[in-house]
Every structure is written in structure tokens, then in C-alpha cells.
Amino acid sequence: MAAFHFELVSPEKVLFSGDVDSVVVPASEGDMTILKDHAPLMTTLRPGVVDVTTAGRTQRLFVRGGFADINAGGFILLAEQALPLEQLDGAAIEREIRDAGDDVADAKDAELKRRAQEKLDKLNELKAALRI
């Protein structure tokens, strides 16, 4: 399969940069597979899992707050948060969700509560994305 250039960049670092065969992204209006010579496209992403296929091998990454820019030069994926799936562990996430739930319940002021709630929401998004 013909390869094209793909980059996955988060504010903290570049997670992936190289030639790939295909990328499946959870776009805001439905999943889509990007192949070589895709028409120029900009789209926002739902929180979800991105599959990157290179020479038959697939890498899976969780992406939140993503934005895709596909043009003739290649495919750039900007993500607010991105994590390789193998670094995630279902049990650990469950535990964190429980902790975050407790934090929301014990939060003393509105600001702390908002932050805890935000964390809980993010974790729930993550969990939902992993169950696909």
C-alpha cells in the first residue's frame, strides 16, 4: 500500500512522526479511514482511539481534544492529550474513576469541585473510548 506522512503531536511532545499506510480517526461526525492522496480536509475529533497502520502493524493511541489537518503534504493530527493504548490499564482507570468520584463528593469549594468533576469526565470519556 502506498505510504503517506503522518504526524501526531500533543502540546507536550511529538508522539508519532513517519510514513504510514492508513490511519483510522474518530472524527466528530463518524470514524474515517485516511489513505494516501486524501482530499484536503480539516476536522475535529471525538475523544477516541486512533489506529495507525504501518506495513501491516497497527498502533493504537487514545486521543482527546484532537484536530486533524489533511492536505497534500500529509496528515497532521493535533491532540490536546494522546496516550498509546498499551500504557493504559483498565483496572487502573477504574480505580482512578472511583478516586475522582470521591474527590467530587468531598470537594470543599466550587473551584475544587469543578476541577474534580472535569477529571472525572475525562476519565469517563477515556473509559467509554476503550470499550469500543
Next chain:
Amino acid sequence: MASLKDLRNRIASVKATQKITKAMQMVAAAKLRRAQSAAEAARPYAERMEAVLANLAGGVAPGAQGPALLSGNGKDQTHLLVVCTAERGLCGAFNSSIVRLAREHIYRLQQQGKTVKIICVGKKGYDQLRRQFDALIVETVDLRGVRQLAFGDADAIGRKIIGMFEAGQFDVATLFFSRFKSVISQIPTAQQLIPAQVAGAASGGAAATSYDYEPEEGEILSQLLPRNISVQVFRALLENAASEQGARMSAMDNATRNAGDMIRKQTLTYNRTRQAMITKELIEIISGAEAL
């Protein structure tokens, strides 16, 4: 003339200070390396974001009223200054030079009859600005508990700024921070956040590629522009962190060298005094013996 004991004490205390400054210099050097690599790692994201925004902004029809975050709300009355400084001192003129730049800016705006509001990020800038502009400071952000700066920290500040903008509390936002050029040179910089300054947006050259948008253009812009502000804040904070450590490193290097000079001078005085005392005692003994 100080006694021998006084001199000895003084030398010992300068030596202790020298050890501290030396240690601080080495710690700053280690932290600098980390801060620098963090700043470098963040660069690609900011660059791509800029490119994407330039593409998008190029697509917005010229003359049409774009989103307020991109083209401003048409007013220029109330200015918000976001002044990013360090949480700690002992880093040379690092904090002062950022504050000085901000202060000049405030005076200029006030002369033009504009209203100024300030958000202080970092305790040191707040301490310095509070003396003159206490009434203007609307928010302070404390990053003291933060060990490794994460995007979330910047995002919280970015959201605060956008919230204020949407509530109509200001018209133009400017970010003050120190750009890291090298260990010995950090440049205090003012960067306009709102309305966004998009490189090459005016040229419209990027419109050559016609994109498909999903969802539509306006909606993407309205998602991307707030994020761009957080990204700019994040980049500023990272540059600041690297600059701070660089400034501290060279300040502490100077301090160590000064302490070394002082020790050398004091040791010389000490030895001279000691020799003078010995000579004096000898003269006393000899003249005593001669008198017999």
C-alpha cells in the same frame, strides 16, 4: 581593624554562602536542561497549530467579520495584560525585566486613556506590580505547587482569559513573558493574544488549497481559537521556565565568582594581620631582652 577571630568568622561565612550559590547554580543547570527540552518538545505543536490557523484564517472571506477571537470585537478600550513571571527569586534581573516591560506598557496605555487590567501569573511579578498597580490586578495565578508544567495548567489560564473576553471584560489581551534565547540572554517579550495574530493570514496565500471542513469552518475555528490561546500561554510558560533557570544559572555563577573574590581578599587581610601580630610580639620580646 578587625580582630583575627572576626576575620576568620567572616571568611567562614562567605565560604558557606559560596557553597550555597554553587549548589544553586548546579541545580539550575540541571533544571534548565529539562526545561529546555520541554520547551523544544512543545514547539512542533505550536508551529503546526499556527500553520493550521493560517490555513483556516486564509479561508475566511476577506472583509467578512470573523470570530471575535480572531479579528477582535472592534474595540480597543480595555486592555488585559497577562504578566508571566517566576515563583522564586534569586534569578538576576529575570522577573524585574518582565515587570519593567509590562510597566512601560501600562504607562503608555494609561497615557492614551485606556483602561488596563492585569493578570499575574507567578508570585514575583505580583509582588512587584502590587506596589503601583494593586487596583488594576484582577487575578493572580499561583503555579507554585506545579513541578512539571502540564498543558492543563496553561489551559486553565487560557480558559480564564476566554471567559473574561466573552463576558466583555476586555478588548485586547497581551501576554508578557521572557523568550529563551540562550543561557545568558533572555528577551522579555510582549505578545498579542486577542485578537489573534496569525502569520500570513493577511496574504491569503494559503487559500490555494481548498479544504473540506467537517463540521463547517466557523465551528472548527470556534473550537480551535480558544485552544490556540491555551497553546500560546503554554508556550510562554515553558519559555519562561527555561529563561528563569538560565537567568538563575548565570546569576548564581556570578555570585559564586564574587564570593571567591571576597574570600581571596579576606584571606589576604587575615594573613597580613596575623603576620603583623607575630612581628609585633617578636619586637616586644626582643626589645624586652635588650632592656635587661
